[in-house]
Amino acid sequence: xxxxxxxxxxxxxxxxxxxARSGDQHVLSRLIRLLYPRVYRYVYYRVDNRQDVExxxxxxxxxxxxxxxxxxxxxxxxxxxxxxxxxxxxYRKSAxxxxxxxxxxxxxxxxxxxxxxxxxxxREELRKAIRQLTEEQQEVILLRFIEGYQATEVAExxxxxxxxVRALQFRxxxxxxxxxxxx
Amino acid sequence: xxxxxxxxxxxxxxRLREGQTPExxxxxxxxxxxxxxxxxxxxxxxxxxxxxxPSDDMISAALLDVGRRSREPEQTQTxxxxxxPPVFHSPYLKxxxxxxxxxxxxxxxxxTVSADSIPGDVFYPVKRFTExxxxxxxxxxxxxxxxxLTFSEQRLRELSAYYRETGQVDTSLIRTMLKEAQLALDxxxxxxxxxxxxxxxxxxxxxxxxxxxxxxxxxxNPGAQQTIDRAIRTCAQRRERMQQMMNGxxxxxxxxxxxxxxxxxxxxxxxxx
Numbered sequence: 001x002x003x004x005x006x007x008x009x010x011x012x013x014x015x016x017x018x019x020a021r022s023g024d025q026h027v028l029s030r031l032i033r034l035l036y037p038r039v040y041r042y043v044y045y046r047v048d049n050r051q052d053v054e055x056x057x058x059x060x061x062x063x064x065x066x067x068x069x070x071x072x073x074x075x076x077x078x079x080x081x082x083x084x085x086x087x088x089x090x091y092r093k094s095a096x097x098x099x100x101x102x103x104x105x106x107x108x109x110x111x112x113x114x115x116x117x118x119x120x121x122x123r124e125e126l127r128k129a130i131r132q133l134t135e136e137q138q139e140v141i142l143l144r145f146i147e148g149y150q151a152t153e154v155a156e157x158x159x160x161x162x163x164x165v166r167a168l169q170f171r172x173x174x175x176x177x178x179x180x181x182x183x
Numbered sequence: 184x185x186x187x188x189x190x191x192x193x194x195x196x197x198r199l200r201e202g203q204t205p206e207x208x209x210x211x212x213x214x215x216x217x218x219x220x221x222x223x224x225x226x227x228x229x230x231x232x233x234x235x236x237p238s239d240d241m242i243s244a245a246l247l248d249v250g251r252r253s254r255e256p257e258q259t260q261t262x263x264x265x266x267x268p269p270v271f272h273s274p275y276l277k278x279x280x281x282x283x284x285x286x287x288x289x290x291x292x293x294x295t296v297s298a299d300s301i302p303g304d305v306f307y308p309v310k311r312f313t314e315x316x317x318x319x320x321x322x323x324x325x326x327x328x329x330x331x332l333t334f335s336e337q338r339l340r341e342l343s344a345y346y347r348e349t350g351q352v353d354t355s356l357i358r359t360m361l362k363e364a365q366l367a368l369d370x371x372x373x374x375x376x377x378x379x380x381x382x383x384x385x386x387x388x389x390x391x392x393x394x395x396x397x398x399x400x401x402x403x404n405p406g407a408q409q410t411i412d413r414a415i416r417t418c419a420q421r422r423e424r425m426q427q428m429m430n431g432x433x434x435x436x437x438x439x440x441x442x443x444x445x446x447x448x449x450x451x452x453x454x455x456x
Contacts, residue, residue: 025387029387032246057245145229145230146234150197169192170192173226174222
């Protein structure tokens, strides 16, 4: 089993990217295997249909391969920007954003830690709620909560100030709270 | 005021991630507890959300797909012609063109319908037949070598789909997959000055196949084990051979060569579209 991407130290990551850039197919394959889950999750929470999620994720890596030679600066910021652009393209072409279903009507959360909802159901409902946030809010929520970055790291990845990220986070949580009220 | 709340909320989220409950976090900021409580409860739900993980099979299939897509040029839009020159007004020529169009559409339709078929499906023989037609219509050893690599990739996709559907390994697909890749290398050897990208692509296909076989090997029945073991050894030998070929090319041509060949590959794919 390959390690999760977040457990690779930056130097090792850099050497993998360098190896992939020089055309070593074995390294390239390993790099994609390591990065795939994180990019997949990023797309998963922003796009409804699973087939579309796979399609967009694969496309992100195809674009990564095409442009790897010219990549510079933070690799993750670069990869997330490709993913973000592909998602924007997808919505622009299919114009499905407005078709997001209503959420929250059937959701109840309980304060005492016990959550009676099946985790799959909860995840699906949250996906719907997250997709109703603005693009920037979605990015902050996914990187902060699903991928577990610090606010300062999210700021670096999205080329924003930490203050702007905290403001987006605040507004996004407020919005999610409205959509998914706690009992 | 909001900036202060935003900062405190961020601090509390960090504490949640360290294992504190929303109430424990709020005890440190009693003045803001009322405003922060609902947001922290939402944050706690988000934090504990189960992580969606793609399966190994999905990633293997993605590796093949990514390799194929990265070679596709961006879609270009062409403007439709408003009218045809007078020579196309002849009724005989129109009928001939219509017939040709129907044949092309029929061929395209069958290719599309059969594209995802696997052994045992009604359309699978159609798929293999269309591959033979494509191979016969492709000119030059380079193009034929590239096509054979595509077929070899296709066999791996079928192998993976068949395994997912039935839990069984179709060993004949493994043999065909390796044979197609070998034929690609044979065709490559026939070209006068074989392009290095073909070797790079063959390496990529070979690596993906080897990795996939290694991945399913522990789970298959003993009857298929032997074939898979042999196939993995073949892939390993080919990998070494191709690496030697690449090293030889790189020494002869230098780093600019690879970039030049990548550009040439793109142009060739665009010409063929």
